[in-house]
Amino acid sequence: MAQENKGKKTGLLARINIAIVVAAAIALALCYFTTTNSVDNVITEEIEPYSVAQLSDGSKEYFFKLVDYDYHYSGIAFYTSHQEVTAYNMGREIYSFNKTGGFWTSSPGSTYNFVEINEKMVQIAVIIKPSYDIVANQKITFYIGSSYGMYDDIMTASMPRFFASMLVVFLSILLFIYYAIMHEKQNLSRELLYLGYFSFFCGIWSINETDVSSLLMNNKIVDSLIPYFCLMLAVPSMIMFFDSYLGIKTVIFRKIIIGYSVVQNVVLSVLHFTKIAEYRETLVFTQVLLMVAAIYLITGMVGQIIRRNFSRRLEICAAGLSLFVFALFVDVAQYYRALGDADKVGRYVFLIFVFMLAWDMIKESNEILEKGRRAKQLEVFALTDSMTGLYNRNAFERQAKVEAEKGGSLEGLVAVVADANGLKHCNDTYGHEAGDEYISIVAELFNSVYGKYGNCYRTGGDEFCCIIPAGRHINMERLKKLFMAKVYTANLEGDYVFDIGVAVGDAKYDAKLDRDFRALLKRADAHMYENKRELKAAIS
Structure with a gap:
């Protein structure tokens, strides 16, 4: 029954998982279709500055003429990453994004800037100052239109990618919950936990890179640090998961990559917080390490194929990991080619891949659980008496062997034996069906009294035994009287064609009297x- 409950819980978790994924997909579709309405009929346009000036501090000043734009155009929007922004109209500051993180970072972070304009403005100037030399040559694209309309368009375009990233994080949380609940019951390895960490870090990083996060996240400093932490933490869990999942077992290379990753993370963090070189300036080292980890995994996978170690896991990784690594290379390339959320397909590939891995591992663990449940059922069948439901002779001999191996540690163990009187007479007079009923009734009465304190066995045709562990404070004489009273009540109220008679005896292990468990049974x-002789004497 316990194993069946485990199977039901596992099946319920799987159904809940599927239902949540379906609900999230529906929510994604609803979100997309309910956020596509434009605020007005104004089409967002790309606007070019009529002049660009390079300032002595490394800043660039962009000048825009607004005489050709009427009241329908309420804002200029553009994306900056690790750039300080200030906008002026007629020498008056109308917008700024230049609050840095102090100890945490010298950068204000990344954001979409919306500079409010109106039909009275003739010209505005936008000054953009890079926080680091490495971002000084970023190409900024400017758009003009309705501020709300541009915000809505950016949000709508990015929402599917945001939800895909959210699903990755949600799936990783489900993996953590599943592991916490089932790892002891199913003896799960840490593979599922490593996959949860890997997908969680990648999912959080992916969410942070979406335009939705850029628009909604108010704390740009935290928002600018999250992706670096996640990328650095993703490498060890990525290596540990795939190394275990694929059975690569190249311990030396795995330790080198993970060890180097830890050392690099510490070094990069020290450089960042001492302002020698901040995370954005050293990002290339983290990206190179990701590439090395990806190459290591592909090499390990190819090695498995060469050695012909084909398996379901290898097939999944051959398809999913190849697509994931391809998406990783494309994403890194796009990062340097375009600002903002340039990843168009990587999130969806990663979501599908993680779902495939999680599904395979949970399915595999459920198959193991089912095999264990069936084996347990077979064991129960082999050790249970089909007629009475008590343990059978095989189970008794197994337990007797266990008790015999204990030697001198049997002190306090109690053995109770019972024998049904007149079974042969019942069989000869009323038939074997009545005899079977007789045995079943005696077994039920015996188990109802003594089964509360120990395991009850049917050791022969009409013979029963209960082994009560040491440490139970039981009044055996009281139990014997209770058992006899139940036998008497059964005869009085049962309306059976036969009379029920049972002799019972018990003994508590005494090292002075019993050299072993078998000696205890003899007593x-x-x-x-x-007791049987006393009952016969009473009848006669």
Whole structure:
């Protein structure tokens, strides 16, 4: 019954998982279709500055003429990454994004800038100052239109990618929950936990890179640090998961990559917080390490194919990991080619890949659980008496062997034996069906009294035994009287064609009297036969 409950819980978790994924997909579709309405009929246009000036501090000043734009155009929008921004109209500051993180970072972070304009403005100037030399040559694209309309368009275009990233994080949380609940019951390895960490870090990084996050996240300093932390933490969990999942087992290379990753993360963090070289300036080292990890995994996978170690896991990785690594290379290339959320397909590939991996591992663990449940059922069948439901002779001999191996540690163990009187007479007079009913009734009565304190066995045709562990404070004489009272009540109220008679005897292990478990049973048998003689004498 316990194993069946485990199977039901596992099936319920799987159904809940599928239902949540479907609900999220529906929410994604609803979000997309309910956020596509434009605020007005104004089409957002790309606007070019009529003049660009290079300032002595490394800043660039962009000048825009607004005489050709009427009241329908309420803002100029553009994306900056690690750039300080200030906008002026007629020498008056009308917009700024230049608050840096102090100890945490010298950069204000990344954001979409919306500079409010109106039909009275003739010209505005936008000054953009790079926080680091490495971002000084970023190509900034400017758009003019309705501020709300541009915001809505950016949000709508990015929402599917945002939800895909959210699903990755949600799936990783489900993996953590599943592992916490099932790892002891199913003896799960840490593979599922490593996959959860890997997908969680990649999912958070992916969310942070979406335009939705850029628009909604108010704390740009935190927003600018999250992706670096996640990318650095993703490498060890990525290596540990795939190394275990694929069975690559190249311990030396794995330790080198993970060890180097830890050392690099510490060094880069020290450089960042001492302002020698901040995370954005050293990002290339993290990206190179990601590439090295990806190459290591592909090499390991190819090695498995060459050695012909084909498996379901290898097939999944051959398809999913190849697409993921391809998306990783494309994403890194796009990062340097375009600002903002340039990843168009990588998130979807990663979501599908993680879902495939999680599904395969949970399915595999469920298959193992099912095999264990069936084996347990077979074991129960092999050790259970089909007629009475008590443990059978095989189970008794197994337990007797265990008790015999304990030697001198049997002190306090109690053995109770019982024997049904007149079974042969019942079979000869009323038939074997009545005899079977007789045995079942005696078994039920015996188990109802003694089964509360130990395991009850049917050791022969009409013979029963209960082994009560040491440490139970039981009044055996009271139990014997209770058992006899139940036998008497069964005869009085049962309306059976036969009379129920049972002799019972018990003995508590005593090292002075019993050299082993078998000797204890003999003493209990002797007391049972003594009780049988007393019952016969009482009848006669």
